[in-house]
Amino acid sequence: MTNLDPRSMIATAGLMSAFMVIVLLFMRRNYPPSIRGIGAWAVAPMLWLVSSSFFSTRHVMHEWLSVLLANLLLLLGSTTYYMGTRSFFGHPTTWRPWSRVIAGTMLMLVVFTYWLPHYALRLGLFTAVMSALYAAQLRFMLRHGGRSFPARLVQAVLALHLAVLATRLVTVITGQAGTDLMAPSLFQTFYIGAYTLTVLMLPIGAVLLATDRVRTELEHLATHDSLTQALNRRALLQRCEEELERARRYGDGPAIMMLDLDNFKAVNDTRGHQHGDAVLAYFADRVRQALRRPDHLGRYGGEEFMVLLPRTDAEAARRVAQRIHAALSTGHPLDCQVSIGLTGWKGPDDTLDAMLSRADAALYRAKELGRNQTVEA
DSSP: OTTSOHHHHHHHHHHHHHHHHHHHHHHHHHSOTTSOSHHHHHHHHHHHHHHHHHHTTTTTSOHIIIIIIHHHHHHHHHHHHHHHHHHHTTOOOOHHHHHHHHHHHHHHHHIIIIISOOHHHHHHHHHHHHHHHHHHHHHHHHHHSOSSHHHHHHHHHHHHHHHHHHHHHHHHHTTOSOSOTTSOOHHHHHHHHHHHHHHHHHHHHHHHHHHHHHHHHHHHHHHBOTTTOOBOHHHHHHHHHHHHHHHHHHSOOOEEEEEEETTHHHHHHHHOHHHHHHHHHHHHHHHHHHSOTTOEEEEEETTEEEEEETTOOHHHHHHHHHHHHHHTOSOOTTOOOEEEEEEEOOOTTOOHHHHHHHHHHHHHHHHHTTSSSEEEO
16 A cells, blocks of 8 residues: 555546536536536536646646645635535635635745745644634534435545544654655555545535435426415325325324415406516415414415315314414505315315315305405315
């Protein structure tokens, strides 16, 4: 293992970075713009690629290229990856504090390269700064990354590389870090091998995170109405069938509400369809706020909506209907009135078609009685 050439390993890291740049740039061009951070993720391995090229010229090119610029690009690449991760998860980028860290680090590297040349101090300083950066990324991922496989992969890579960096710091403190990056040794091989693996696995993690987000968005588009973000009719009826199947096994059935906005056609005719769309979106949002966590709101068609209330008796369903009426009478410019037809599960022989028919009949009865009320069937 100690016979491995550090230059060859660094060149391998550069080739891996080049490959991931191509992959991420392709994704940046073809993935939806709603998926943020891919651009920064593509820039990071690009910086790592150039950094690896300069590291490979150690003792061939001038130190300001093979030491200072190489370390600067490595640090910039890792920071850019972190900023891409923050952007991907919808958090503001924090370049200002890290730019100060980068500037201070480079100033000290200049000192330890030219004025007070000391390889171990230079190595220890840079390793400590990289450790702080990876620790910040790991902390962010643990707090905001979730539990998906791509997030866990990135967390594992960051944690393992932090362990490598900690080991490197120990070798610096104990005087076993060597005297040069290109000096073959067990510790150098271990560190450069870990670096090579990291610059490959972090972009792979980014690719998997973005791909998983695309899959999630496509699933959302397939099951939700684009205007109101309520479930579409097919997805809602599927949830209803699943809930009825569960009710037949355990005995506590759901309630169903059919909701229809009163005089909505007049809103479209007098205010325009754009205003009507705003009313529908506002209506769906207010209804969601009145529902409980397990309840499901779906757009049944046009201005008609449906609510599935799992494991809900008549009394509890009436309270939900009252909250919906109250939520739509707050004095907001987009406030509207709604008629509601409500029905509950009648037992194991009850079917979804029968429940929909009863709820629909109750809805029309609410319209006949003057609208803006709930009728139970």
